[in-house]
Each structure stands twice: as C-alpha cells, then as structure tokens.
Amino acid sequence: MNTHFEVLFIGGGNAGLSASAHLLLQKPNLKVGIIEPSSKHYYQPAWTLVGGGVYDIKDTEREEKDYIPKGATWLQEYAQTFIPEKNSVTTKEGNTYTYDYLVVCPGIQLNWSAIKGLPETLGKNGVTSNYSFKYAPYTFEILKNFKGGNILFHSPHTPVKCGGAPQKIMYLAADYLRKHGLLEKSNVQFWSGGTKIFGVPKYEKTLLKVIARYNIKTNFFQDLVEVDGPNKKAKFIGLGEHNKGVETWVDFDILHITPPQGPPDFIKNSPLANAAGWVDVDKGTLQHVRYPNVFSLGDASSLPTSKTGAAIRKQTPTMVANLLAVMDHKPLKKIYTGYTSCPIVTAYGKLMLAEFDYNNEPMETFPFDQSKERWSMYQLKRQVLPRLYWGAIIRGRMQG
Ligand SMILES: Cc1cc2nc3c(=O)[nH]c(=O)nc-3n(C[C@H](O)[C@H](O)[C@H](O)COP(=O)(O)OP(=O)(O)OC[C@H]3O[C@@H](n4cnc5c(N)ncnc54)[C@H](O)[C@@H]3O)c2cc1C
Numbered sequence: 001m002n003t004h005f006e007v008l009f010i011g012g013g014n015a016g017l018s019a020s021a022h023l024l025l026q027k028p029n030l031k032v033g034i035i036e037p038s039s040k041h042y043y044q045p046a047w048t049l050v051g052g053g054v055y056d057i058k059d060t061e062r063e064e065k066d067y068i069p070k071g072a073t074w075l076q077e078y079a080q081t082f083i084p085e086k087n088s089v090t091t092k093e094g095n096t097y098t099y100d101y102l103v104v105c106p107g108i109q110l111n112w113s114a115i116k117g118l119p120e121t122l123g124k125n126g127v128t129s130n131y132s133f134k135y136a137p138y139t140f141e142i143l144k145n146f147k148g149g150n151i152l153f154h155s156p157h158t159p160v161k162c163g164g165a166p167q168k169i170m171y172l173a174a175d176y177l178r179k180h181g182l183l184e185k186s187n188v189q190f191w192s193g194g195t196k197i198f199g200v201p202k203y204e205k206t207l208l209k210v211i212a213r214y215n216i217k218t219n220f221f222q223d224l225v226e227v228d229g230p231n232k233k234a235k236f237i238g239l240g241e242h243n244k245g246v247e248t249w250v251d252f253d254i255l256h257i258t259p260p261q262g263p264p265d266f267i268k269n270s271p272l273a274n275a276a277g278w279v280d281v282d283k284g285t286l287q288h289v290r291y292p293n294v295f296s297l298g299d300a301s302s303l304p305t306s307k308t309g310a311a312i313r314k315q316t317p318t319m320v321a322n323l324l325a326v327m328d329h330k331p332l333k334k335i336y337t338g339y340t341s342c343p344i345v346t347a348y349g350k351l352m353l354a355e356f357d358y359n360n361e362p363m364e365t366f367p368f369d370q371s372k373e374r375w376s377m378y379q380l381k382r383q384v385l386p387r388l389y390w391g392a393i394i395r396g397r398m399q400g
Pocket of ligand 1: 011162342
C-alpha cells in the first residue's frame with residue numbers, strides 16, 4: 001500500500017475536494033492522497049431549502065467516489081493523530097501516512113450533546129435541525145402540520161458554519177405561516193447566544209425590517225442549555241452583563257436548533273491547533289504559523305471569517321498558489337482578505353446576498369445594492385449555485 005504522498009489532504013468535504021482538484025488541475029502529476037472516512041458527500045447549503053420544503057433531500061447527497069479528483073488516492077479512514085515533526089498522520093484504523101505537504105480541512109464539529117436532553121428528542125416532539133441530513137426533512141414535516149403556537153429558532157454563542165442558516169429557516173417558516181394564514185396565531189421567536197442579528201450594518205438594516213414584517217420576537221445573549229422534549233420546554237441561560245446566569249424556561253410547539261459547534265476533537269488535541277483548537281494558520285496566506293509545509297482552509301481553520309462554502313471558493317486559489325510557491329522555494333504572495341458570503345433567504349422567492357471581508361466591509365459581486373431582497377438572488381441559491389457546486393466548484397474549477 002502507498003503510504004507516502006507529496007500532498008496529503010485531511011478531509012474530502014467542500015474544502016478538501018475543491019482544493020485537491022484545483023491543485024491537480026495545475027500539477028496533474030503530483031502524488032496526492034485524501035483521508036476522508038465518508039462514502040457520501042453532501043451539499044449542505046441546500047438543507048435550508050429542504051427544511052423549507054422546496055428542495056429534495058436526496059438531491060443533496062452524492063457518492064464521494066465520484067468526486068475524488070482524477071489522479072488522487074482516496075484513503076477511506078479517520079485521521080486521528082499528527083506528528084508534524086515527522087510529517088506523519090496516523091488514522092483510527094491504525095495506518096500511518098507520511099507527506100511532504102499537508103492540507104488540513106476536516107470541517108467543524110457539531111456538539112449535539114452539549115445541550116442536555118437534545119440527543120433523545122431530536123427528530124421528535126417538534127424538535128428539529130437543518131444542520132443534519134437526517135433531520136432537515138423533519139423541519140418541513142412539522143411546519144406543514146403546525147396550527148399556530150410557539151415556534152422557536154435558536155442560534156448558539158459558538159462559531160457555526162453559515163452563521164445565517166439559523167435565521168434563514170426562521171424567515172422561510174414565518175413566510176410559510178403568513179401564506180397559510182397562521183402567522184397571526186403564531187409566536188415566532190429568535191433565541192440567540194449572539195449580540196445582534198447580523199454583524200455587517202448594511203445587511204443588519206434589511207434584516208431588522210424583515211423581522212418587523214413577520215413580527216418576530218428576538219432574544220439575544222441567550223444560550224439554549226436543555227430541552228425537555230416530552231413536555232415541550234426549552235431552557236435558556238443568559239450570557240450578557242444584564243442577564244448573566246438567569247434561567248428561562250420557554251414552551252414551544254416547534255423548536256429549531258443549531259447545535260453548538262467547535263473544532264474537531266482530534267484537531268483540538270493536536271500540535272496543529274491554536275489555543276481555541278482550530279488549525280493555526282496565517283489569515284492572509286493560509287500557511288501554518290509553526291509548520292511551513294502545513295496549510296489549512298475551510299471550517300476547521302483558524303481564519304477569522306464567517307465559515308461558509310463561499311469563503312472556501314476564495315480560500316482555495318490562495319492556498320493552492322501559496323502551497324505551490326513553497327514547493328518552488330518562492331515567496332508566498334497570494335493573500336486572502338476574509339471574503340465570505342451569506343445568502344440569506346428572507347421569504348419564498350426572496351434573498352439578500354450578503355458578501356463581506358475580515359473587516360465586515362461589504363465585498364459585493366453584483367453591480368446593484370445587494371442589501372435588497374431579490375428574486376434573482378433567490379434563484380441564484382435555488383437553481384444556479386447547486387449546479388456550480390457539483391459541476392465546477394468541487395471539481396476545482398471556478399475558484400476565486
Ligand atoms: C444548514 C447549512 C446551511 C449552509 N448554508 C450555506 C450557504 O448558504 N452558503 C455557503 O457558502 N455555505 C453554507 N453552509 C456552510 C458550508 O456547507 C460549509 O462551510 C462547508 O461545507 C465547509 O467545508 P469544509 O470542507 O470545511 O467542511 P465539510 O464540507 O463539512 O467537510 C469536512 C469533511 O471532513 C471529513 N472528516 C471529518 N472528520 C475527519 C477525520 N477525522 N479525518 C478525515 N476526514 C474527516 C468529513 O467526513 C467531511 O467530508 C451551510 C451549512 C449548513 C449545515
């Protein structure tokens with residue numbers, strides 16, 4: 001068995017496939033390995049639409065083998081320990097692989113059991129989450145059967161992938177209730193560990209209007225800590241100066257949860273991690289700050305931007321160009337400025353495309369005011385982006 005690779009990738013998700021394919025398009029003869037345990041690949045951004053009943057969950061899942069780039073070797077195992085001084089990685093299955101260069105991109109970890117009572121009740125008792133392939137369809141099932149009452153949407157204080165996703169489903173649900181004459185009989189609530197609805201003022205302004213339109217009650221500085229499924233009650237704890245430690249039990253008919261998230265344990269416990277547990281890379285070059293032959297991109301990296309697939313599209317060419325520069329003993333030149341994007345669905349047929357950089361400054365693609373809700377941007381998410389994802393983005397094309 002081949003155990004040495006010129007470039008070894010950890011994770012063959014959005015980042016691992018895009019970057020390995022992009023690299024091989026430029027240097028087809030490189031000996032590339034990808035450690036990736038899953039036999040399926042998921043287009044996660046569409047899970048929001050699945051929860052809203054306008055996308056088939058089956059269309060978000062494909063075979064991983066069909067997307068491993070030509071020329072790469074797929075090692076279907078779990079990476080477990082790193083010894084960067086020896087350029088080696090050992091897997092849970094007990095194999096050790098060595099590399100000249102390492103690219104670490106195993107995504108973010110979903111910590112479902114950090115909320116007491118959640119694992120037992122998720123997928124029943126009106127408790128759901130679009131953050132899971134298994135449960136996203138349940139979101140629409142309970143919405144369809146809802147006759148009015150308390151409908152709660154939660155966002156934790158931790159970093160999450162796609163920071164907008166906890167609220168996108170709330171706007172879709174509120175619009176669904178409006179269309180079915182149920183909004184007046186419903187109490188739509190947003191409970192968030194964050195401090196405001198959105199970090200970029202230009203887009204926050206629009207979202208505050210959307211919230212007023214649906215008469216949504218917002219509660220910030222609040223973390224969900226416990227769910228009592230059978231009795232349909234959720235417990236929140238205050239995080240702010242004004243409400244620190246204050247417990248509030250809230251009755252619900254529907255509870256949509258975004259699980260607390262963090263770096264994968266095997267990264268957190270490795271020499272590659274920073275103090276917070278993420279792969280410790282330079283925010284401009286994506287090169288590891290201590291091991292120059294190691295790079296990282298995507299949700300597992302320490303890059304201080306909002307964790308999205310859109311961000312990975314811009315990180316990929318930077319990472320690949322700088323990796324090739326290191327191989328050629330040239331200076332690293334390409335700089336990532338923190339670009340990320342959050343397509344916020346605000347209704348069926350309406351979307352605001354937020355795009356911004358490390359400084360929360362808008363970094364927009366289109367020559368119109370992107371803080372407006374638009375039908376065309378909804379179509380971009382619903383029709384265009386999934387095709388680009390499967391056909392170009394994870395094939396290593398259309399980066400940047
Ligand atoms: C509900 C939802 C809505 C979203 N909406 C959007 C959106 O509208 N726009 C947008 O741009 N982004 C969106 N995202 C975020 C986007 O999906 C992620 O940011 C993106 O998938 C991150 O890519 P990644 O490669 O870092 O991680 P992933 O794509 O999650 O891939 C990580 C891979 O690493 C593998 N792995 C895990 N452990 C190991 C191990 N021990 N060894 C080796 N491999 C391992 C996993 O099996 C997986 O294949 C959304 C996500 C969700 C859940």
